[in-house]
Amino acid sequence: MAVTPVMSKTATLGDATANSGTSAADLMNNFMTLLVAQMKNQDPTNPMDNNQMTSQLAQFNTASGVEQLNDTLNNVGTLVSSMQQMNAASWVGRKVMIAGTPVIDNASSRAAFSLESDADQVEVTLTDKEGNAWRAELHNVKAGVHHVSLDELSDFQPSDPPTDATYSLSFAATNSSGDAPGIVALKEAKVDSVAFSSSGSVLQLGIDGSATLGQVYEIE
Template sequence: MTTISDNTVSPTLLSTMNATKAKGANSTDEAQNRFMTLLVTQMKNQDPLNPMDNAQVTSQLAQLSTVTGIDKLNTTLEALQGNYQSSQSVAATGMIGHGVLVPGSSLSLSAGKSIFGVELAEAADSVEITIRDAAGKAVQTLDLGGQAAGSVPLAWDGTTDAGTHAPDGRYTFDVTAKRGDAKMTALTSLSFGEVKSVSTGSGGVKLNLPNMNPVKLADVRQIL
């Protein structure tokens, strides 16, 4: 994955902010003009016997300042968001053709080879994997022993508990991890997929993997 470590201001961010500056200024000017028109009209039509005092005028002007500040803040945030999405797109594009582990409980056996994994929030004294066929029948049980916390990539060659070779296709797997006699729940099953393409939209940048729903960059646990 591409790592951005440069602390200098991004040219893309500067150009984006400059491009939106005029639009933001116009929006701010319009808000100020509307506000001042309403304030002047209110002062002209005020009750002579009960005129607005200085505190009321100050409060109105403070509201104008708040509106102006929020408008400028929104413009800056829009520019930052655009720059962040551009950086994510660059990082995601660099992952095309690479295999990744993402949350999921399915695996694909092809030519006697299958990759999957598990993520442990903390170290486990024992980890057991049960691989099941499409009917839910257990075909292979893998005893991994103790494992440290973190992502653990795994491989299955298709060998079953009966010593036969399972046919190519889609399978699922269960993970059972324990610390002492206590069963651990803080774990995540990981499916493997090769990044084929990248898409962007309102949901941000996503990776497209075969036989899976698009996944976010944040969902990638390991790049293989």
Template sequence: MSVNATSLFGSAATTGTDNRKNKDLGQADFLRLMTEQLKNQDPLKPLASNEFLGQLAQFSTVQGIQSLNGAFSALAAAVEGDQALKAAALVGQQVQVESDRFQLGAEGGLAAAIDVPGAGKVTVEILDASGAVVHRSETLANGAGTLDIEWDGTLADGSRAPAGEYRIAARVSAGASTVALAPLLEARVDSVSLSPSGLQLNLAGVGAVPLSAVHRIGASPRT
């Protein structure tokens, strides 16, 4: 009777998992199964040397992949832990992230910036949850650069805008060409969260954003 060590290896691994949880079939077990294969092989059809070496190679490959996976898992955990420690230092700091939505509270307003690609008229609008424009400003940009935007949260009649979610839209017009611009909002980091998708910064008035969305750390210098 011919016995295949690879088959025995898989069968024994399954049995070992059922009877002894968290205990993997190791190298000594595999060698024992290989010895049993040699003892029980058909004398008229002995195991060919290339088949024997192939089974050994399969075991070595599996062992190598398992070790590599373990090493990568440990490395990923170490990197995530290092990022979490660094991100924790951002709590309480001002950061700048790309977002067009923000929450207006009972006090305060909006601080943002826009990267203008060239000269033209820059129009910035603040829209409420229904899409109505509650504030509009226009500025002439002389060339490419960063334009700072501030809104104190008041309406045209001087009254305070209701607290809630608002959206900011910006565009630059030059001649017949109009290009939409992505606002960069400034907000305080309240906390840091670990999620399956990676590190998330919880920003006051903005919400959760990935760490990779941060364009700048620290408040923008304003005149």
């Protein structure tokens, strides 16, 4: 016989419905109150089915366990978020690499790019303020963040670029198979301050705007 509410005991049911909460604990309390009422008023010739009662109790215990686990995970998430914010505060004054167009103004200046997967060739293009372009190639480049400078590049086409000019850099990656691995040009920015919001920490980068922690490719 299924465990069902008995409506003849209005006072008992009134106690059960007084707590209208929806948490697992509230539902369990209501269920137990109704179960006691059912047991008091059951037909002795047709008693309750113990298997069904046990099954329903097991379901409530499972719901209570899931609710407690969710509460624990929420607390852990809050703690992790707080630790990330405290860690981000230590970045003030340091340099980070974010997506953007890198600019170099002398032979030793460095630019960077992030490669999603290994590439047979990465073409590096330098463009000056007048729109003149020079191209060099890097070969057998592994996935990850790479830094380059004019001193480290060679065999420019159509000729070697002047070393006293300012250039913006762009990158393109290819493989002999014809596919093009993803590549992102990176620019350097300095962390002036860190702002905290409900969605996480935001690095304030002065003239370079702002960036979330997930937008930082490298910190120096």
